[in-house]
Amino acid sequence: MDISEFYETFFEEAEELLGDMERHLLELDVDEPDAEQLNAIFRAAHSIKGGAGTFGFDVLQHTTHLLENLLDHTRHGELVLRRDIVDTFLEAKDMLHDQLDAYRQGEEPDPEAFERICQTLKQLALDEMGKKVGDDAPGAAPAAKAEPEQASQPEEKSKEASSGVSDGDGGAEGRLTIALLGIADKDRDLLVEELANFGEIIERRGDSSRYEVVLETSTSIDDIEMVMCFIVEPEQLEIVAAGGPAAGAPAADVSDAAAKSDSGESAQSGQHSEAKAASPSKTPEQPAKAEPGKPAAKGQDKAKAKPKAAAGAESSIRVPVNKVDQIINLVGELIITQSMLDQTVSEMDATQGGALVNGMSLLQRNARDLQEAVMSVRMVPMDYVFSRFPRLVRDLAAKLDKNVELVTEGESTELDKSLTERIIDPLTHLVRNSLDHGIESPDKREAAGKSRTGRLTLSAQHQGGNILIEVKDDGGGLNREKLLAKAASNGVPTAENMSDDDVWQLIFAPGFSTADQVSDVSGRGVGMDVVKRNIQAMGGHVEIQSRQGQGTTTRIVLPLTLAILDGMSIKVGNEMFILPLSTVLESLQPRKEDIYAMAGDDVVMKVRDEYLPVVAVHQALDVADAETEPTNCIAVIVQGEGRRYALLVDDLIGQQQVVVKNLETNYRKVSGVSAATILGDGSVALILDVTDLHRLSRTKREAQSASRQTPLAKEVEV
Template identity: 70%
Template sequence: MDITDFYDTFFEEAEELLADMERYLLELDVDEPDIEQLNAIFRAAHSIKGGAGTFGFEALQRTTHLFENLLDHTRKGELTLRRDIVDTFLETKDMLNDQLDAYRNGGEPDQEAFERICQTLQRLALEEIGRDLDDTGRAASPAPDQASAPRIEPPAASTDAGSAEPESGGQRIVTLLGVAEKDRQLLIEELGQLGDVVTHRGDEARYEVVLSSAVGNDDIEAVMCFIIEADQLQITAAEGTETVQSPAPPPSAPQDSAASSVPAAKSAADAKPSKAKSKAKSKSAGETSSIRVSVDKVDQVINLVGELIITQSMLDQTVSEMEGVADSALLNGMSLLQRNARDLQESVMSIRMIPMEFVFSRFPRVVRETAGKLGKEIELVTEGESTELDKSLTERIIDPLTHLVRNSLDHGIEMPDDREAVGKPRTGRLTLSAQHQGGNILIEVIDDGAGLNRDRLLSKARENGLNVSDSMTDDEVWQLIFAPGFSTAKEVTDVSGRGVGMDVVKRNIQGMGGHVEIMSRSGEGTRIRIVLPLTLAILDGMSIKVGDEMFILPLSAVLESLQPAKEDIYAMAGDDVVLKVRDEYLPVVAVHEALDVPNAKTRLTETIAVIVQGEGRRYALLVDDLVGQQQVVVKNLETNYRKVPGVSAATILGDGSVALILDIAGLHRLNRAKKEARRPERTNHSLEALTDKELETSS
């Protein structure tokens, strides 16, 4: 058996354990630490150490060994927690992450960083509990002034025979079922780290280890199940075996001799299973209900289902065009196929959907560290953690969301004294929320700070040479914070002030097919809303026709459509044209001009204006016809061809033809670029409808 086959499983499970460890560390109350949380952190470190030892990851094993030893002193009350000590624990957790990544990538961890964290842990143990940790992680004798340190006792064990959770110093029989000799030796060594191995005997089918230890069954399970399956492990109480000191006879010894050596242990083997055993069984049963699958395999299935949907659409269109179709069985079959194909598509898409908790769980650490650097008191609130989003989007939204959170902490929420002076609580509140709205997900970053300052933003924009005016709406002024190089920070810090980040946020969110909205009220706070599609794999779209070409508009971007009237069309300087819609003047984008589509309608009053929204602005797209609404399978154009300006992706229609999915904001930028290029000499590419008789010139 090649042990490297299990690397991926170890890396994934260790990553999950480290995430849990960070969550528990952030939740710890340093004044009154929860013993269960401390136990959970200890178990995570011990489990990772066991796996690291199995696979020969020495740096990871050594670091976790020292770390778990400190955690053991902490949960025993020998090390009193403080905020700076928790910070050191979090730093150690980060180092474990780095070491894990190094091994995952086939390399070795940074030796200098490894030695530094080991020295930090050793120094902490020496300063706080007067003990020196040796190579095995065991501590020397306690210093005199620390010997009487208070001890946090674990919860008392139940006296129920069925639970069999022993008190301190109790013995248990750890039974290994179907475990090879090599793994048995490793497991016995690990059990020796948890307590004293009194005796062990048996064969591969059933091997019993009598362990005297103060740790709970959960600790034993956590270590064992990194090497063997849960159903290969049984833990039972060994009542009355405390006096057993001699090792058991060899397996070839007579049966009655073995019984006389460890009578209570043998009888306990047939006793009622303990809680730990029951939990192990239930965990084993639970594991069969889920499997780990590579994302690439899921993407392949989604792609094949997409092809199936396209094929179904082709068949449906072919049947609908057949003349004299009187076979009801065929029509019923097509209807059933359509319904099943849609259900299959929704089921497969749900596989990629994961809860926003995956994203939000990263921010308690970000808020804690950023608030500490800024000297602010911040309470983080999360809402809608169960809201689901496509996995590809959750991974891409983390960086933009981090920038927004740090920006709210730095620029939004005031210093504690300033808040108190205006009647606010010293502790500011930052809220992260997520909710579904139609085919989109809304992610909001809300702070109860001072709000955006309109005059300050305009002043800073003028300093940066931006074209602004006092007549701009609040929404337009708020969007200035996304301008490249824009920052209102008075000084550059390691948190902000360099004018980078927010423009990247907007660009990344637009790259995911979303947009950013900002709402702010002076003295009350700011709400930044990110609107994203639930998935990039399928799209509810509106089919439009321009010339002989078919295009798709994202339905979420379409607001309305109308027939332009001559009196509502205004020519601006150069080739710019605007359309008046209910007292709002919208830039006109002729799709056939932007994309060079031949045989299209060029007279404005003969076209249809589709009012769309992109990047927080509204536009009027001129098209020939509206064909209808449909759900399309999105094909990445850059992967299969190259990036095309004004186009976000492509799809295959029911007749087998390819239709481009338009990028609203990109189309507007492309249209403006083409107009700029031809302004020195107006050409016949302009709309033929733009004549002095048809258009009024705006003042």
């Protein structure tokens, strides 16, 4: 077995540990740090150090060791936290992330950056405590010696003494029995070879179902367990103390403590319990009872918690995304096949094929349940996205000299993983925009009667078949007059009677910025137009609500997934098309008096005192044999990019869920079309892009206006 097979597991788990470390560092109260948070940060660094040493990532191991020492001094109260010290820890965390990425790419980390962070951490220790850290940095075999600072803790000493492990500071060595469960012979040899790095192997026994290694070592159970769990699953590993007296805890002393702490239990019973714990033949499934008044042995704790740990390990599994995508694609094909069969059965005589009809009904229900179950595999909570912003807000607020509180809501709301990865950049732009343009400086806020600390809220919630994400600040809000003046100076068409919603949409124009001066945060007019394009590319749209002096809310509406679409089937001529149901507002029969031809051959339709641009689908897509008289068509009112349009189609067929197929991958980009699907009869139907369809229709109409009127405009009265 090549140990490099486990690299990806280490990389993924180290990424999670670094994420936990950053989260705890950002949540720390420097005036009254929480002990549990400090311990969690220390444990994350300790685990990464052990794994890095196992896989030979020496630079990562050494950097983590320096950080680990400082964190250990911090949790013992020897290093008093300040904001700048937390900043240094965050900088070290960023460096660990860079080193991890380098190893993942098969490269060595930047030596200059490594030397710089090492000097920073060492200098911090000298300045704050007058101590040197890192001189005892481990070599190629990490965790071969327990950390002295760990051994100095009474709690750690107590744990190690009771588990039969020395304190790592010159005491007697401990003897451990390490059981490997369900490991194949060829893989077991490598694991035993790895265990030899921790000490001397005294005995080996057992078979592939349970293979025991008796190890004489000065390394703590925690360290061994931490390193081995990067290679095997937790339920495949059991570690217990193999000899109490050898660990420096005489049985007599233990029995005395037992007698003193519990008068109801005799010294003889205490000796009996300890003797059972020391027996090599004693299995972890039958742990010795811990004496009252003393902490339970580490091995005993692990044995008792084993059923729960095993259940937790079996509750999740790491699967590459491409495998999930393959399953989703196959389920999509199954749904298409089921639709074909369903259509065939519907054309049969129900009296002759009753059993077949019932079977198809059951297949349809099961196929839908299977589809929903498989789609849920791709769903990840929005916390995956929101967890990236506390650090951004903290650093940017400090750079802008503002006080900002970040609040997140709806972190458990789930979204397709492919969308969560693509929404991060747009959200980053919106957050930076709120911090720079929205939230005022502390002095301005105080003068306006507000708290000196601004509030930025990120929230997510389900809304029908979509997800609604909001970025809300309690800043100064958008200034209508300033936006109109800036738009006019940039040559953007405006009107004094524009609605507020239309004015707010001006900030999405390319090159548009209201910043008074260019900085490294904003002012170049790059960002908001990209936000809008990216969200539209995901099938969503952006809305803005703002009140001057009270704040701004940017709302992003996205489909839950891009793989399955709720659609409205429409017919134009002999062609079938699909409209995303999320864009459809209503449908109606046009009246001649409601249709008006405008200058430039544009045509609009009046719907409840609102004039909507008319898009004739047959004209935009050159569909033959379609209805050209508007009053004989059906107008489907749709919304895209914050605007409403009236699409003229021949007929409405009905609603259905369709499996989305990428048209560019399988064919090429087609104007007015976002994707394609396969219908129940095996034919291909194009999924329309409402906004692009309007642009395409307008372009064609302008091209025809030079020579003649459009067929649509010819039939209407001005």
